[in-house]
């Protein structure tokens with residue numbers, strides 16, 4: 001079977017500068033890929049390109065075996081969900097943050113309610129359903145944002161450092177919960193992170209991005225070694 005996500009000879013230019021040049025990147029169906037790299041490496045740019053938010057200067061992105069930038073981009077975007085570092089919630093209740101986007105896609109009120117209940121419960125915030133999204137803590141807001149993404153029932157999930165703003169215990173429990181959900185769902189996922197401790201609960205597949213290029217791709221053991229989490233400071237793009 002062909003990969004769900006495949007990028008070839010991708011070049012992205014911003015402000016006259018070449019900021020991304022990815023020769024080859026493939027993510028198979030059900031695979032979770034962690035993308036790591038220093039500030040400014042091009043991680044967000046790569047994710048935005050895969051989400052069809054920014055067209056490349058050259059090269060191709062194939063999603064579900066469709067040449068995405070020359071295909072029906074709206075139809076493809078509806079098959080994926082994005083979660084950013086900032087939750088970007090609507091100024092309404094937690095529940096409506098989940099049901100409104102579903103209703104806009106023509107999903108019945110009954111089905112939207114059922115999905116909202118299921119995913120809010122799954123991410124441990126079933127009791128916050130009627131709460132205003134403005135009155136949520138950072139961790140609760142990110143749980144809402146994850147529930148919203150899963151309620152869309154996407155076939156591709158793209159996450160850009162979703163837990164960076166959270167304190168350590170909140171981050172740890174949310175990463176573990178997300179890891180469990182991803183294992184169950186067999187959902188093709190690209191996960192950008194700065195924090196290597198987030199990788200093991202989610203996946204063993206890692207790509208290292210440096211200066212706009214994928215300089216390493218393999219299992220976390222191949223890239224980091226057996227005991228990478230014990231090292232205080234470690235830059236895999238330097239080895």
Ligand SMILES: Nc1ncnc2c1ncn2[C@@H]1O[C@H](COP(=O)(O)OP(=O)(O)OP(=O)(O)O)[C@@H](O)[C@H]1O
Pocket residue numbers: 014015016017019037038039040041042043044045046
């Ligand atoms: N519109 C733009 N014009 C010029 N340069 C840009 C533009 N957008 C991004 N860049 C540059 O492209 C590079 C990659 O940016 P990107 O946001 O993808 O990095 P990142 O790996 O996500 O970094 P961080 O870890 O800080 O989130 C950076 O050097 C950034 O300054």
Ligand SMILES: [Mg+2]
Pocket residue numbers: 043044045
């Ligand atoms: Mg970024």
